[in-house]
Amino acid sequence: MASVFTPGSGGDLQATHKPNAFLEMAFQLQTTEQSISADVRPNNITITADLEALTASVTGTLPIGTALNTSGQVVVVASDYLVGLTGNSGFNNGGGDLKSTNEPAAFFEMAQILHAAEQAVPAETRPNNITITVDFEAATASVAATLPIAATEGGGGAILLTAVDYL
Numbered sequence: 001m002a003s004v005f006t007p008g009s010g011g012d013l014q015a016t017h018k019p020n021a022f023l024e025m026a027f028q029l030q031t032t033e034q035s036i037s038a039d040v041r042p043n044n045i046t047i048t049a050d051l052e053a054l055t056a057s058v059t060g061t062l063p064i065g066t067a068l069n070t071s072g073q074v075v076v077v078a079s080d081y082l083v084g085l086t087g088n089s090g091f092n093n094g095g096g097d098l099k100s101t102n103e104p105a106a107f108f109e110m111a112q113i114l115h116a117a118e119q120a121v122p123a124e125t126r127p128n129n130i131t132i133t134v135d136f137e138a139a140t141a142s143v144a145a146t147l148p149i150a151a152t153e154g155g156g157g158a159i160l161l162t163a164v165d166y167l
Contacts, residue, residue: 003117003167011094012106018114019147019163021097022130023047025110026058026145028091029103036085044081045107049161051151056161060111060143062104066136076134078108078141111143117167127166 003018012028015021030045045060063079080102082089091106093099097113100106115130130145148164 003165005113006096008094008096008098010092011096011098012092013094013096013098015163017163017165018110018117018167019129019165022110022114022145023056023058023147023149023161023163025103025107026060029060029107032082032086032089032103036082040085042081042085044104049149049151051159054149054151056147056149056163058143058145058147060107062108062141062143064108064134064139064141066139076141078104080104108141108143111145114145121167129166 005016005018005021007013007015007021013021013024015024026045026047030047033042033045036042044062047056047058049056063081065077065079067075069075080089081104089102091101091103093101093106098106098109100109111130111132115132118127118130121127129147130143133142148166150162150164152160154160
């Protein structure tokens with residue numbers, strides 16, 4: 001099984017399969033949140049790793065905007081809640097699979113891509129590692145994912161965590 005992801009050329013992501021691209025995008029968004037001054041820092045994204053179980057859990061709650069397109073379909077987009085809190089909330093999609101141009105929208109788009117990839121798996125073997133819930137009244141979208149990971153030793157004593165392509 002494989003789930004190819006094209007990160008583009010010179011963009012912000014490097015991962016080449018969907019589960020790892022999702023984890024990488026979550027990490028980038030969390031890193032941006034952590035770079036913001038503590039007195040105004042949002043805490044919309046949480047990532048935990050369990051090295052015993054070899055899983056990484058990602059949870060996020062994002063403000064959203066909604067609109068109707070010309071066909072009457074509801075379009076849901078993550079709002080850029082980082083604007084004004086950090087010098088740069090931009091995201092370089094590198095012309096790859098992601099089209100978003102800010103980190104919150106790119107995270108939400110990547111979550112939707114991973115969810116759609118899971119839904120494409122036959123029902124009898126379909127994983128359910130990611131869920132997305134949209135609350136129109138609260139104008140939020142919640143993402144929860146638990147992904148299998150591989151942990152390897154990197155240079156200089158670093159531990160590298162990589163999401164396993166389970167699709």
